[in-house]
Amino acid sequence: MAKFNEGINGPFQGKVGRVVGANWKGIPYMRSLPKKRTSPPTAGELANRKKWVLTQRWLKPIQDFVRIGFKGYSLRSEGFVAAKSYLLKNAITGEGETLAIDPALVKLSWGNLPLPENLQMTRLEGKRVQFTWDPLFTHELSHKGDQIMMLAYNVEKDRAVSNPYGQVRAHGFDILEIDTSKTGTFHIYVAFVAHDRSRQSESVYFSTIEI
Numbered sequence: 001m002a003k004f005n006e007g008i009n010g011p012f013q014g015k016v017g018r019v020v021g022a023n024w025k026g027i028p029y030m031r032s033l034p035k036k037r038t039s040p041p042t043a044g045e046l047a048n049r050k051k052w053v054l055t056q057r058w059l060k061p062i063q064d065f066v067r068i069g070f071k072g073y074s075l076r077s078e079g080f081v082a083a084k085s086y087l088l089k090n091a092i093t094g095e096g097e098t099l100a101i102d103p104a105l106v107k108l109s110w111g112n113l114p115l116p117e118n119l120q121m122t123r124l125e126g127k128r129v130q131f132t133w134d135p136l137f138t139h140e141l142s143h144k145g146d147q148i149m150m151l152a153y154n155v156e157k158d159r160a161v162s163n164p165y166g167q168v169r170a171h172g173f174d175i176l177e178i179d180t181s182k183t184g185t186f187h188i189y190v191a192f193v194a195h196d197r198s199r200q201s202e203s204v205y206f207s208t209i210e211i
Helices: 043-069 079-090
Strands: 002-004 012-016 019-024 027-032 120-124 128-132 147-154 159-163 173-177 185-193 204-210
Touching: 043 079, 043 147, 043 159, 043 185, 120 204, 128 147, 147 173, 159 173
Parallel strands: none
Antiparallel strands: 002 012, 012 019, 019 027, 120 128, 128 173, 147 159, 147 185, 185 204
């Protein structure tokens, strides 16, 4: 049974026969009920399923980070879904058994917030990574209160250390401390989020460090 929430001429929610009415992000739409499939999946469909599982597993440990980084990505997609879509289109390498994700091609944040000039990474003693940048800003979209987003991701062990709301742009530096219980190879990413959370920058992949 379906319900007309805005009168007989408005969109409906629920099922009428083989048609389903629904709403996503304020956009009403209709879809047909799926038909039961009898044919086996094609090689291409199996490959797409494998890519989907691979990207889902890769992004799961950092889903809170990409929800911030891909906020407002488009009218129809943002957050985890948008991050997965970007990864599928841009960071998959190989085929079949060699299918893999290249961390250097992954974006964990996307937007038009300008990054600061001279953004650099330095490995400090212990399990610490320092990021420095030019605290001056002239672009109209920049603000002294914009904050750095930092992430270190051990893909092999599904472990990540992050701080999505670090020091402000005017500060000029910040340090990411990696938990003493975490060891291995970590991929390092940085982005910036606006002081009013209205936009983000595109993320930057630096390199790997061994802990």
